Amino acid sequence: MPDQWYILSGILVAAAVTWGLRAIPFAMLAPLRESELLAYLEQRMPVGIMVILAAYTLRDTDPALITSVGPTALALGLTIGVQLWRGNMLLSIFAGTAVYVILASVAAASG
Amino acid sequence: MEDQGTRDEVAAGWRIVFPACAAVVPLGLALGVLVVQSGLAWWWAPVLAAVVFAGSMEFLLVGLLAAAAPLAQIAVSTLLVNFRHVFYALSFPLHRVTGGGWKAYSTFALTDEAYALTATPESVRWSRARIISIQAFFHLVWVSCVLAGAGLGMLIPPQIVGLDFAVTALFVVLGIEAYKVRRSLPVPALALGCAILAVLISRENMLLIAMGLFVAALICSRFLTVRRRRLA
Numbered sequence: 560m561p562d563q564w565y566i567l568s569g570i571l572v573a574a575a576v577t578w579g580l581r582a583i584p585f586a587m588l589a590p591l592r593e594s595e596l597l598a599y600l601e602q603r604m605p606v607g608i609m610v611i612l613a614a615y616t617l618r619d620t621d622p623a624l625i626t627s628v629g630p631t632a633l634a635l636g637l638t639i640g641v642q643l644w645r646g647n648m649l650l651s652i653f654a655g656t657a658v659y660v661i662l663a664s665v666a667a668a669s670g
Numbered sequence: 671m672e673d674q675g676t677r678d679e680v681a682a683g684w685r686i687v688f689p690a691c692a693a694v695v696p697l698g699l700a701l702g703v704l705v706v707q708s709g710l711a712w713w714w715a716p717v718l719a720a721v722v723f724a725g726s727m728e729f730l731l732v733g734l735l736a737a738a739a740p741l742a743q744i745a746v747s748t749l750l751v752n753f754r755h756v757f758y759a760l761s762f763p764l765h766r767v768t769g770g771g772w773k774a775y776s777t778f779a780l781t782d783e784a785y786a787l788t789a790t791p792e793s794v795r796w797s798r799a800r801i802i803s804i805q806a807f808f809h810l811v812w813v814s815c816v817l818a819g820a821g822l823g824m825l826i827p828p829q830i831v832g833l834d835f836a837v838t839a840l841f842v843v844l845g846i847e848a849y850k851v852r853r854s855l856p857v858p859a860l861a862l863g864c865a866i867l868a869v870l871i872s873r874e875n876m877l878l879i880a881m882g883l884f885v886a887a888l889i890c891s892r893f894l895t896v897r898r899r900r901l902a
Binding site for chain 1: 836
């Protein structure tokens with residue numbers, strides 16, 4: 560288990576950066592409104608950052624191992640499909656995770 | 671009579687925030703379960719929820735902490751993941767929240783949900799009591815759900831694996847919702863390309879490399895389009 564001081568520092572770093580992002584802009588509203596670059600990034604960053612985060616969470620998936628890539632691909636496809644079909648975030652997350660947990664647990668028990 | 675007015679405003683705040691509270695219950699439970707399953711002590715779950723108070727970043731942070739990621743990586747990831755909050759200042763009615771301490775709490779708790787619930791024309795006339803109670807109720811419900819989730823996580827037998835896929839699913843779903851803003855494929859394709867390239871460069875540091883490449887590419891494309899427009 561990681562050292563408790565490290566965990567506390569990590570939490571405080573994330574909290575400080577988050578608070579900064581939320582509080583500092585109130586002190587610079589005029590330049591914020593005028594910046595075209597910020598507006599450009601604001602429109603494009605979220606989708607890309609989410610794609611990178613999803614890829615990051617899957618970085619240890621082994622493409623050559625069917626018990627690793629199989630459950631991931633099926634659960635990923637189901638999550639995307641349900642989200643495009645119903646647009647209900649909780650339903651999509653629940654469906655994808657349930658399928659992944661069942662497949663991965665069976666694979667772990669038999670392998 | 672002022673006390674009665676404040677009480678009414680707090681009740682009004684609760685009525686506004688209640689649907690959002692109900693919606694985050696499953697996510698809070700999932701985060702608590704994840705904290706315990708990642709091998710962190712259960713009491714980190716409510717601490718994390720109370721101190722960071724930024725939903726999707728908390729899910730990412732659990733993984734980063736469990737992997738003992740460097741603090742610099744945590745800082746840069748937080749900066750990029752929560753960068754969208756910069757724009758919330760443009761419409762959030764902070765001028766209605768008088769007093770330094772209240773302003774500090776109000777900016778600290780300026781979550782996506784607080785922003786969304788105050789993004790109405792009427793909110794410019796809302797009282798401090800109503801705005802703060804919206805944020806504080808949401809904070810309280812979130813921490814409670816994460817704590818309950820940590821309790822739930824300890825009941826799950828070790829044979830059940832793969833619950834962390836909920837984090838992947840969360841980012842995929844948020845990505846699809848963000849895609850709907852512009853419905854343009856080149857940007858997510860660029861991000862995926864950056865992610866794959868980053869894994870090939872270094873699996874260990876792929877998050878920072880991918881985000882750095884992606885933001886740099888976006889800024890370059892912005893300057894190129896501006897220059898092309900000037901030349902034309």
